[in-house]
Amino acid sequence: MANSGAPVQPPPPSPPKFKPYRHLKTLTGHSRAVSCVKFSNDGTLLASASLDKTLIIWSSSSLSQLHRLVGHSDGVSDLAWSSDSQYICSASDDRTLRIWSARPPFDCLKTLKGHAHAVFCVNFNPQSELIASGSFDETIRVWETKTGRCLNVIKAHSMPLTSVHFNRDGSLIVSGSHDGSCKIWDTQNGTLLKTLIDDKVPAVSFAKFSPNGKFILVATLNNTLQKLWNYSTGKFLKIYLGHQNSSYCIMSTFSVTNGKYIVSGSEDHCVCIWDLQGKNMLQKLEGHKDTVICVTCHPTENKIASASLDNDRTVRVWVQER
């Protein structure tokens, strides 16, 4: 029950002192594994998705439950916020995506149908007029937010997709897949621009552009590796080691509010925080009772939320000690 968590390694001597995070609150509400948790871009809301087929919107300040979004007929794997924090798009095993209004009356505005298999990952482009989704049917679909039309289907990989993410200006999509490859696509016409990794194993479990769109953070299912790539040169710059990840597609993220960190879940039930530059692990947050599948950082405050699987079913919120 040591919620405060103990620093694993002393922080590096130079840049801003790392203040350890401590447990603030545990959010219960899902009856199955929580698959995804994300702060809205304006920082006021937090949304979580679960295998119990529902999503819950929480207030990120009071951490109280505001609304439960019900409608999917199967578990929800991923969710994404529109840039203006008005809408949520959820990806479900029922082969559809749904666009929800994140403000009262919390309606489901659209159901995006087309994928031939479970939809695993979803993201809005920065202008939020497009949605990219990745599915077990091995395709990326690009949808128009306004009308819900599918604009493009990219036969992207030879195994299920694990992540799709737009860069800063929305011109590129990065995708990762169980086929072990990580590819970059032109959003406009769906053409392949670059293959970053093309190994059969390990599977690429997560890929995401850095906030400025210059680098890609890639996680692979071989227990140790989180790599930061410079995609234009095709070289990786940093490796972050020390967490456990061999079977789940764990979402990691950049923390930029107070110093620069990489934050990720781990299969040893911890949340791991690394120094971006030094690559050393700064803290392991303990408290979850199962694999931490997803972490999210508040856009302005030093706040982390993490979600955990079936033995735990909670979202935990962590804040930096003063």
Place this chain on the structure above:
Amino acid sequence: MNAPIIDPLQGDFPEVIEEYLEHGIMKCIAFNRRGTLLAAGCADGTCIIWDFETRGIAKELQDKDCNAAITSVCWSKYGHRILVSASDKSLILWDVLSGEKIARTTLEQTVLQARLHPGSSTPSLCLACPFSSAPMIVDIISGTTTVLPVLISEAGNGIAPNARSKTPDGSTTYSPSTACFNKFGDLVYTGNSKGEILIIDHEKVQVRALVPVSSGSIIRNIVFSRNGQYLLTNTNDRMIRIYENLLPMKDAHKVLDELHETLDEADEVEKLKAAGTKCLSLVQEFQDSINRIQWKAPCFSGDGEWVISGSASRGEHKIYIWDRAGHLVKILEGPKEALMDLAWHPVHPLIVSVSLTGLVYIWAKDYTENWSAFAPDFKELEENEEYVEREDEFDLMPETEKVKESDVNEDDPVDILNVEKDSAFSDSDMSQEELCFLPAIPCPEVPEQQEKCVGSSSKLPDGNQSESPLSVEAGQNGHAANNASSPLEAMENSVAGETEGTRLKRRRRPSEKGLELQAEKTKKPSKTMKPSAFATQYIVGDDSGWNTEVDYYAWLEGKTFYVGDVLVFSYVKTDHNVAMVDASGYNNCNADSNYGLYDTGYDTFTLTTPGDVYFICTKAGSLCTRGWSSNLLICFLFGFSSRCRAVFSYVKGDHNVAMVDVAGCNNCNADSNYGVYDTGYDVFTLTAPGDVYFICTYHCDYADQKLKVTVQPSP
């Protein structure tokens, strides 16, 4: 931003129609400063704002008082406002984000072109070029107009005939003139009917310089490049002239004032001309010296490196691209519809053109995926290089192999937050918030209006087959032909007032990857419309397309085709083609009919007359129709089973043909069950995969006249 990974070997200018936009009848277009939104003025007075990212409609601006055709659209510098001029003599200023009308003013004449003052983010001043009078500065909100001088009278003091009056001086007759602001809007460059460019300080309403165009013919268009460095004129002598702007970008009018003080010519006109030589210098002239084409809607590319112009000839949609050095680099040829307006995307190598039918075509590079995209360590080379391998390159040293990749210092700090400013826009102060995108509000779902995918469509450049004399087994009702893209129908569509989702058509040229997209069969409207008004588009083979895997008889099952329907053949370009043939061509796998052979990978045929129509792929077929000389033939067994044939044509009496088994072939023995044929033209239908043997019983023995045909199963 993705520049570093885009192939540098691909060209910088567009080559093919990538897609087209359809909504009502669009007349004129304009990009916002970043090229994220495209405004289009329609014949019914609406102004459509297209989200250029999704190619969907972001907003419709419609004034209930205005239903006359829009003649021009113009964005304010930061994209918050749009000015439209309409043929009912009105000017309307819109707020883009709210979609509300800010002001409307009506002039004496229809304005052909209206330009907002570029200096302000919330401009109300605009430059209007009316149909047949001098250009004027209009304050749309107050409604005041200032007529600008357009001719220098011989006595010439350069003062406008009737400045600051509500009404232009009716006594002088002007032919149409054209004008534009310079980059910061302090000067107006006017082209007049005498072939002179006048540079006017519009605040003082005074001509400050005069540049005569060499031929002295009427100036039809005058356009600045986006960075303000170059100016082009389109004149009646069928020439496009490029001038370099010698004045500084900022405070150009002050420099002109100073210039005037130094000049000491006594004659006012001479003085203006002398000033003119200090303002503009001619750098290039373009013309089509063979066809002497009249130009239409010329403009610069976003970076000013290219100049494009449409041909003003009727019934052709041709866009000429020159580099600024004067070389014609490309002629884009669209469907046989006149070109109405033209714009180059501010940032990307994209051209947008408006056709007479009201469609907007988007021209883009014919992007081919380069090999280097497919594997991390591939590199595109400009030419072959001799490769000398390292001494230990192929040594097996598993341990050291792993070490080699880290030639990057992992301890170098990385910057994940900061972004360089976009160099293309660095020239202007960014104090003003720019409006690049309209919020994408998901419109609530109408019960199950879920459109599966964008559908279906016709690639226009060469697929415009509306004249082709054909139809597929069809037309019991004998419907009148109705071209799906005719303006009439487009009109009907918009009048029908269906939901936005169905009204809006976005067509995309499919990439091989996107074939799945084509799955959708065009929905027939459930309205009371007569079916003939709606052509149905069929993707032959639906999802599977046109190839050897599909049983097309099964596909045809239950389908009735009407005149006007469109058949789309989508296939892998290198593997197949499509030819429309007659019955004999069909039976003989022969595409030598007059309809031509298409091999673009995506071809559309419009059915124009009732009757039977046949389509074949000759790629597989041609292999089957070789003469009696080759000795190995590979046939693809078509999905529509019995359609693979071996055709033997020979001089009757000299040869014959028999289908035999292996033993028969080896022993030159035709006593098998298949029989011997000697008509001179014998056709064998190959029904099952495997090897088939043919011999000529006369010559098998000593001339070895035998043939083995390998029938491949459908791949």
